[in-house]
Amino acid sequence: MERVLPREEWIKTLPQAVVASCVLLLDPDGRILLLRYAEGRPSAGTWWLPGGMLEHGEDPPAAARRELYEETGIILDQPLRFLGYDHRADMKGTGPVVDFFFHGGTLPAGQTIRRSPEHDQDGLFSLPELNTTPLTAHLPTLTALHTAARSGSVVCLREGRPL
Numbered sequence: 210m211e212r213v214l215p216r217e218e219w220i221k222t223l224p225q226a227v228v229a230s231c232v233l234l235l236d237p238d239g240r241i242l243l244l245r246y247a248e249g250r251p252s253a254g255t256w257w258l259p260g261g262m263l264e265h266g267e268d269p270p271a272a273a274r275r276e277l278y279e280e281t282g283i284i285l286d287q288p289l290r291f292l293g294y295d296h297r298a299d300m301k302g303t304g305p306v307v308d309f310f311f312h313g314g315t316l317p318a319g320q321t322i323r324r325s326p327e328h329d330q331d332g333l334f335s336l337p338e339l340n341t342t343p344l345t346a347h348l349p350t351l352t353a354l355h356t357a358a359r360s361g362s363v364v365c366l367r368e369g370r371p372l
Contacts, residue, residue, distance in 0.1 A: 226305040230273035231260030232313040233292060233354050234283075240333035241351060242316060243342075244280060247329035256332070257345035259283075260308070269309035277313065281331070282323030285313050292357045293364035295350060312358040 214222070234242040243256040261276040263269065270289050277283055289311035300306040322331040336355060339348055347369030357364045365372045 224305055226307055227262055227300065227303070228269065228272075228307050228309070229260060229262045230269045230276060230309045230311065231258040232273050232277045232289070232311050233258055233358055234277075234313045234316050235355075235358060236316045236333050237318065238333075238335070239355070239359065240335050241339075241355060242281075242322075243332055243334055244324065244328040245330040245332070246345065247327060250327055252345045255343045255345040256334075258310075258351075270311060273309070273311045273313075280325045280328060283313075283316075283320070287314050289313055290358075291363060292354050293366060295346075295366035295369055297368055310354050310364075312354075 236242070242259070244259055245256045246252045246254065248254070259277045259280040260273060261280070263272040264275075267275070270291075273289055274285060277285065292310040292312050294310065295308045297306045297308075316333075324331055334342060336352060339351060344351070349371065350366060350369040353364040353366060353371045356362070
């Protein structure tokens with residue numbers, strides 16, 4: 210007869226995944242707000258959305274709001290809209306990662322960005338400009354998220370590419 214593990218032991222045998230949340234903010238012209246990772250940081254010199262890993266007990270929307278505030282100083286006064294997720298089977302040899310993406314709406318003209326020490330630049334980028342911009346992850350991810358934000362749809366990604 211097969212031995213059945215108690216739930217607590219069985220859970221320990223399952224793969225562990227890192228969960229993160231990111232926020233897509235657009236300006237009135239549809240450009241995407243990105244932050245560049247500072248020297249000495251993982252992914253230094255590359256650009257990506259504001260976001261980061263969930264803390265214990267935190268849900269993805271709360272993490273998205275917290276990370277946005279920590280990395281830009283922006284406090285959203287509107288609800289976040291779920292844009293989609295990306296599942297990556299192995300991130301830099303550390304195992305699976307699931308990223309949740311939320312649309313934070315349109316940045317007001319003249320919005321001030323207060324960067325964290327994690328980043329050394331911020332910028333607004335059109336999709337064509339991203340072809341020559343060093344990104345932390347895949348351009349198809351940002352393209353799919355931009356389309357979902359503009360159309361009101363949701364996107365499911367695997368390894369940064371739409372399914």
